[in-house]
Amino acid sequence: MSRTRRVYGKEFKAKVVLEALKETETLEVLAKKYELLSTRI
Template sequence: MSRTRRVFSKDFKSKVVLEALKETETLEALAKKYELLPGQISVWKAEAIKNISAVFSAEKSKSPKDDIPKEKLYARIGELTLENDFLKKKLK
């Protein structure tokens, strides 16, 4: 009778840890609620507390629009302005 190992997502772990940090319920109650062992919640909580500074010290990731050079954006704006003016003239 082998039991397969469960794998938990980051979202699930963070949800459980946030509830554990709020301390509105005991670890035993949270363990029953999420079908976990209280020790597992404690390990996740300790790991989150240990690595909490990484949240604030990490560099902000660049958004995709930061990668596009401004020259290309200005060129595209110019093209669209010309098209817009042309269509306005044709409409009249």
């Protein structure tokens, strides 16, 4: 059974990056919040 790849829009990517740059939360917390792997951020 194959899984479909998730496609992220520009707005979503920008929101995640800006929040990561603020450094108010750890990458692990952001990854859980946005349902991503911490290595993807």
